[in-house]
Amino acid sequence: MPLLVTDHSWTQTESMVFISVPLKxxxxxxxxxxxxxxxxxFPPFLLEVFPxxxxxxxxxxxxxxxxxxxxSLTKRTNKLWEHLSINDKETKxxxxxxxxxxxxxxxxxxAxxxxEKKHNEKKYTLKxxxxxxxxxxxxxxxxxxxERERTTAELEAWQLKESKKxxxxARLKLQSQSNQLSKVRAVKHKSESDGSGGSKVIFGDEAERKKKQVDLPAPRVAGNIQVSFTPRVFPTALRESLEDWHPTPVSLCSPQWLKKQAEARRVVSADIEELNDLREEERNPDWLKEKGNKCFAAxxxxxxxxAYNLAIRLNRKIPxxxxxxxxxxxxxxxxxxxxEDSSQALELLTPAISANAAARARAHVRRGSAFCQLELYAEGLQDYQTALKIDPSNEALQVDTQKIRDIIQGSAE
Incomplete structure (x- = not known):
């Protein structure tokens, strides 16, 4: 029960009332x-004033x-009071x-x-x-x-240039063939007129092919290309997928699994010398949890x-x-x-679903009990009311919630 403050003092004017309370x-x-x-x-003291x-x-x-x-209280009507607070218990x-x-x-x-303000801010940000x-x-x-227009224009210009080329x-080739044919006719006409034998004539196409064969470049020199591979993040086969949507039930190289393994290694490596002295089962958080439960029951x-401290050092994700x-x-x-521990458990028990309802109710009750022990009854009542919403049929929880309400209202026996 809180201790009532009796050594407070008060003064007044026609428009104001000033109450001085020593905080001790x-x-x-x-x-x-x-x-x-x-x-x-201000625990464990309490002052109530009913103007x-x-x-x-x-x-x-x-x-x-x-x-x-x-x-400093501002009066609604400007007049002097005969006394500070009313005395009728029922009216209080x-x-x-x-x-x-x-x-x-x-x-x-x-709240x-x-x-609503947070929602509007998110909506505005999204917009x-x-x-x-x-x-x-x-x-x-x-x-x-x-870029498409520029490329199209360049392509059309190139096509036009190639067409002209x-x-x-074709015109030069036709002209060359015509010239060659004229030369052949002239040579043949001369041979017939001189009475000499036929002579060997090399046409323009054959001469051009021989020229191209002579102008061919030499073969390129062989060389080596250096290839360096990216090192693996984890010693697994490269054919394994690293995507989150990998169809296998458990992907031993998915990013989530790698992240959890790295976190576990950091926790273990931080206390490696101390953990080396533990037995194999003592390095298992589930075994430590069961051991802690048995010790608590005893x-x-x-x-x-x-036991719970060591288990949490090994795995900080079990609520x-x-x-x-x-x-x-x-x-x-x-x-x-x-x-602090109850709040951490509730943080890990998100999102709130039916599967973790019982665990959330226990965490709220334990935090509410701690608040009440510290005489922070308003905060404790909020946790008990939240637990009662999760488990409304719990009679013991209903009784405890009502007791806290009675303490806050000053009617507890």
Whole structure:
């Protein structure tokens, strides 16, 4: 039960009320206020004020310094109060319930606004990225069109040039054949007129072929080309696929598998000298988890904690190890460590699906228990309510949640 603060003081003007609360060395102060309720909580002390008149919560303020919290409340009506707080117990209970209900609604509205703002920011970012990508595609398409037009123009120019060249070669060839035929006729006519024997005539085509044979280049000199292969990332056959969509059930060289193996090697190599002293089964996280469970069931919480610590050093991706270690910390009253391990377990238990519902409920209950042990009942209530949403038929969980509500409302026995 929290200790009620009785040594606070207050002063007023016609428009303001100033409340001074000594913090007694507290490092963390939780202040909750509304138009008709004020709570100052710094464990294990608690101050509740039920103003006799309504105040303006939006214009009120609080300052903390030099071991004192000064709360400034703005009155809705300008007049002096006869007393600071109302004394009727029933009225206090109703005011407290209304204030806590409004606070929960306010927190829910703020969370919704944050979610909507984040969603709108993501939507705006996505729209901007799509516009940028569209502009880039237009630029690329424009470059492609320009390159296509330039290439087409060059091809047409080359085709025209080749056509002219072919026509010119055909014309020259026809002219050469005509000249050769004229020469043959002239030689034949001369031979017939002289009465001499036929002479050997070398036509132009044969002479050109002989000339081309003489002008052929010499064979190229043989040489060697140096080839260097990329070293393998992992000693497996090169025919194995490294893609994520490899059709085999387990690809021993997929990027995910290689990443997990590298991470495991880093963890083991960090403590290789210490791990060399362990037996083969003691290097198995599953065996260590079972050993920790047996020690916990026997009440040997320190041994269970050591087993879970070693298992986590070997594999940091098993949420049950963090959740079980949080249970050990609860038994050993290491509440801050219990909160840390429970939070780590919940982080690993994402996304939230039906298969991990029971594990998530246990982690929420263990973190909520640690919060309550630290007298942070509001935070503990949130974890218990989350666990109750996961397992609404759990009667023990319903009873514990109601007890925390009663403590917060100040009606616990």
């Amino acid at each position: 060395g507290a490092k963390k102060v939780d202040i909750v206020s509304s138009d008709e309720y004020l709570k100052v909580h 006799s008149e309504l105040v303006d919560d939006e214009q009120s303020s609080a300052k903390i310094g030099n071991g004192v919290a000064v709360i 209970r109703e005011v407290r319930e209304r204030a806590l209900s409004k606070m929960q609604e306010k927190l829910a509205a703020e 919704k606004n944050r979610s 901007k990225m799509m516009n940028i990508e569209s502009e880039e595609r237009e630029i690329i398409q424009k470059m492609k069109d320009e 072919t026509e010119e070669e 009440g040997n919480y320190l041994s269970a904690l050591n 049950a190890l963090y959740s079980n270690r949080a249970a050990c910390h609860l038994k050993l009253r290491n509440f801050h460590k219990a909160i």
